[in-house]
Amino acid sequence: MSSKPIIGISGSIIVDGSGNFPGYKRAYVNNDYVESVIRAGGVPYILPITEDPEIIKEYTKTIDGLILSGGHDVNPLLWGEEPKKELGEIFPKRDNFEFLLIENMLEEEKPIFGICRGEQILNVYFGGTLYQDLSHKKDCDVRHNQKTTPSLETHTVIIEKSSQLYKVLEEENILVNSFHHMAIKDVAPGFEIVALSKDCVVEAVEMKDRNIMAVQWHPEMLSKTNKIMQKLFNYFVSISSEE
Template identity: 45%
Template sequence: MKNYLTLVDKIVLTGGADVSPYLYGEEPNAKLGTTDPIRDRFELATIKAALEANKPILGVCRGLQLLNVYFGGRLYQDLSQTSSQIKHLQSPTPQEIPTHHISVEQESALGFLPENYMVNSFHHQVIKDLGQGLTAIAHGNDGLVEAIENKEKHVLAVQWHPECTWETEHFDKKIFEIFANGTI
């Protein structure tokens, strides 16, 4: 893994399959989607190696969830385990259209976003218990965590998909710009 990291300056953990609940000591819920244990192991090893090499990490959706699990947190395997009434799986709305509001901590890496910001949403797993050393820096109006950071370790992760909206939402584009320019 360390050999791979010599080829890159930063790591982006993308969306995808559900994070296996075995990683945080739970049995699968009936509403758990497809998991990919091989990907889970590879990305957890990538996170460990990146942190040891002091390389910044940006997580998107599944990336946020996996980072939370890496730091000892747990997930709700499905939104039905929460009291949320917000539609976090926005289909059939096109992915480039924001569909629900979040509140952003202004003293965070995302402080450039408006305090009340709209995001797109394609997930059914969410943070249940925040991992050690992580700070929740954005929440949905339902109280669910929408972004996390660890400033000391140069970790930032968002629950939404800014890669789908960066052309129309200049603030989402800025997430990638600040990550690429080293201000995380």
């Protein structure tokens, strides 16, 4: 292994709305993921979407750790629910890609860090369910889709003191940004809920024996100015280099 661990970041596809190639598909990740990994001493690799199992196997052999990035809603058919009216845009090809990535990372026994959609897809992969929209959750009255300024912390998260997350952040109460309308409903077997918002939305889970952690907010959008959030990437890069 190289001296700097290679961190794969699951990619997405954006359709170019303007310029010379309107309607053209581009493979991408938000650059904040790239910068957070570099600041942590890792080498970021963007993993373009494919459903070819051979290519995905090569991805996971090459990388030392995987970040599952944010994005589309997860297809509710994956946990046996019909789509409800409030469901946002889904991208089943990406769900399939990320399921295969997770499966191969588990085989390789390498760490995974899920962010936002990344937390949701991990929970569904391991047999949990999601709220298709937070309006379906009783007593949910915190704004979890803040609409503005990605780098602004808007709601409180309370962290379980016995968790790995607490060891990493060394804080019991943190402020996070929030750009989600889905959230974990039934947590998957093997996952521990380690952080909640004040209206009891699951904000972080972990599976310690498998080096999997996931958060519902977007630390990569905060980490440039917020030292606590950068610690998540520093920790993840450090465990990715341990094998």
